[in-house]
Amino acid sequence: MHALLRRVHKAIFRSDGLHQLLAAGAFCGMIGAAEAADYKGPGLTADVYMGFQGSSQPVMRMYLGTSGARLEPFSRADDEPDFLIARLSEEAQYEVYLDRRRAYRTRMEADELASARGEFCADFASRTKTGSETVSGRRTEVWQCSGATDGPDQVVWWDPVLLAEIRKDRAGLVIELRNIEVGQPDPRLFNVPAGVRVIR
Numbered sequence: 001m002h003a004l005l006r007r008v009h010k011a012i013f014r015s016d017g018l019h020q021l022l023a024a025g026a027f028c029g030m031i032g033a034a035e036a037a038d039y040k041g042p043g044l045t046a047d048v049y050m051g052f053q054g055s056s057q058p059v060m061r062m063y064l065g066t067s068g069a070r071l072e073p074f075s076r077a078d079d080e081p082d083f084l085i086a087r088l089s090e091e092a093q094y095e096v097y098l099d100r101r102r103a104y105r106t107r108m109e110a111d112e113l114a115s116a117r118g119e120f121c122a123d124f125a126s127r128t129k130t131g132s133e134t135v136s137g138r139r140t141e142v143w144q145c146s147g148a149t150d151g152p153d154q155v156v157w158w159d160p161v162l163l164a165e166i167r168k169d170r171a172g173l174v175i176e177l178r179n180i181e182v183g184q185p186d187p188r189l190f191n192v193p194a195g196v197r198v199i200r
Contacts, residue, residue, distance in 0.1 A: 043184035068190035121145035
């Protein structure tokens with residue numbers, strides 16, 4: 001997964017294409033606080049849109065609940081996973097390949113865990129609230145995050161009720177949740193399917 005995240009960062013700053021951005025939504029902070037022991041939000045299901053300034057496209061379906069988070073791409077390349085799961089109570093993430101009957105498990109890094117637990121902008125030196133705005137029908141707080149450890153600053157639209165980033169803009173790349181359905185997803189979505197071997 002860390003190799004996939006490195007490809008995500010390259011794609012964000014070099015415009016290599018949306019398929020390379022598969023994991024950006026969940027594992028770079030969009031999932032909010034998804035650990036069973038910590039998550040206080042109501043859960044959600046949403047479509048994730050990504051693109052540069054006015055060219056956003058739907059790229060994946062996201063599920064967030066007390067059992068974890070899951071991303072399902074609407075389309076994918078042959079070498080990309082069928083879906084991704086984050087189980088933060090295990091501090092682990094899984095890339096699931098159904099045709100190979102394999103799920104590759106990796107430990108989440110400290111900054112990934114902080115972001116996923118609702119500490120948005122965890123890998124920035126500072127954050128400043130600049131206002132509020134309605135995005136995708138949700139009342140959000142707008143935050144400027146500065147002093148990144150690995151790239152440009154970003155603006156985040158944070159939903160304090162859902163405990164999730166509804167939109168983020170980093171160097172012109174906009175990632176936004178749309179068609180948001182509030183409520184806990186089926187907890188079985190966050191399990192590796194039966195018959196799939198977990199590789200550590």
